[in-house]
Amino acid sequence: MxxxxxxxxxxxxxxxxxxxxxxxxxxxxxxxxxxxxxxxxxxxxxxxxxxxxxxxxxxxxxxxxxxxxxxxxxxxxxxxxxxxxxxxxxxxxxxxxxxxxxxxxxxxxxxxxxxxxxxxxxxxxxxxxxxxxxxxxxxxxxxxxxxxxxxxxxxxxxxxxxxxxxxxxxxRGIEAPASAAATSAAGADQALGRDDWASFVKLSGAVVCRSVVFVGLSAFISLYVRLRTGGGEASGTAALFVLYLGGAVGTVAGGRLATRYGRIPVVQWSYALTVLAVAGVVLVPGPPLYLFVALTSAGLYVPFSLHVTLGQDYLPRRMGTAGGVTLGLTVSIGGIASPVIGALADATSLQTALAPLIALPALGWLLLRTLDEPEMPTLVEAPG
Missing domain, CATH: 1.20.1250.20 (MFS general substrate transporter like domains)
Structure with missing residues (x-):
């Protein structure tokens, strides 16, 4: 690993x-x-x-x-x-x-x-x-x-x-034990049941909402914080660093929280927190804005790795598709949305352009609230 x-x-x-x-x-x-x-x-x-x-x-x-x-x-x-x-x-x-x-x-x-x-x-x-x-x-x-x-x-x-x-x-380290357990893994696959496409689509929709918020803030948070705090270039760089710092803490914390409370509750509460945090970023002026950037970072990163494992468990027979969508495709879609935010900012103001980001994690929460925890596949050990 x-x-x-x-x-x-x-x-x-x-x-x-x-x-x-x-x-x-x-x-x-x-x-x-x-x-x-x-x-x-x-x-x-x-x-x-x-x-x-x-x-x-x-x-x-x-x-x-x-x-x-x-x-x-x-x-x-x-x-x-x-x-x-x-x-x-x-x-x-x-x-x-x-x-x-x-x-x-x-x-x-x-x-x-x-x-x-x-x-x-x-x-x-x-x-x-x-x-x-x-x-x-x-x-x-x-x-x-x-x-x-x-x-x-x-x-x-x-x-x-x-x-x-x-x-x-x-x-090289993975292939040896994987090949030794090939027969047992095949038997386990037959017992996994059907792919739950309905749940996977809802999860993917939520991850797209998360991606647009993250990419949009990544592109504009530095400039926006400088405007809202009246600080110089260092103030914007500090805000971007705080946003990215969540990657070092949130992704690891998410796994530990999920082990204790379950993945679905952790992901749902993360999206709910993100709604309030992004609203603070957009609406609160001055130095307190950094606190809301930190809360936004936590809300965005805590569910990051959980998206992947949930997607794989919803599609146990199509783990390549599940990993590609939850880990890669949704991030790319966020990049496509970024120019739209920029165009809106040119036509109005940066604050106005960022305001719709408040609604996206709320939409993600609505998609997630009907999901059930999928059953974890049982790993079958190879004989001997």
């Missing part, structure tokens, strides 16, 4: 890297904001379209080789963004990154489920790796591009090389 978690960070750093490159495209290539947003949209849109396809493929055939290959693909796309000055080619290589990220998540979620033996806490550590990678992207991009310019972008491939090696090492 440690290898998979660090490998997850090495992949998801490229989800955040595309957006982190935008200011450099604007300054060095004089891209308009619309053109720069188009680059982010290219990665998010393509990832959203192809991710369910990879989920369906991994449900039909085990594809463990996808983990190192998709990691390299995701890194290669970002690494090539500064090599070409063509806008069309830049869109193309960014799309390659989107494909790599999309290919990674379904099979990675399955591998993590096998390695964790269904543990909520262990899946929390796996999700934590991805969150930390996403949060580290701006630091990585700034360290490389601010120093050497866009032409230094090939250096950004280094995390992908490390991640591919980690994934390969993790798979």
């Amino acid at each position: 440690t290898l998979l978690s660090v490998g997850h960070a090495c992949v998801d750093v490229y989800q955040g890297a595309v957006a982190a490159l935008v200011p450099f495209f604007v300054s060095e290539r004089a891209y308009t904001y619309a053109a720069a947003s188009g680059i982010v949209l290219a990665a998010s849109l393509l990832s959203s379209v192809v991710q369910p396809l990879f989920g369906a493929l991994t449900d039909r055939w085990p594809l463990p080789w996808l983990l190192p290959v998709s990691t390299l693909l995701g890194g290669a796309g970002v690494a090539l963004t500064g090599v070409t000055g063509s806008y069309a080619l830049t869109l193309l290589v960014v799309a390659v990154t989107g494909i790599g990220v999309a290919a990674y998540h379904p099979e990675a979620a399955r591998a993590a489920r096998t390695a964790s033996r269904g543990s909520h806490t262990a899946m929390g550590w796996f999700s934590l790796g991805g969150n930390l990678g996403f949060a580290a992207a701006p630091l990585m991009v700034s360290a490389v591009i601010a120093t050497g310019g866009l032409h230094a972008s090939p250096l950004l491939v280094v995390p992908a090389l490390a991640g591919a090696a980690l994934c390969a090492a993790a798979l």
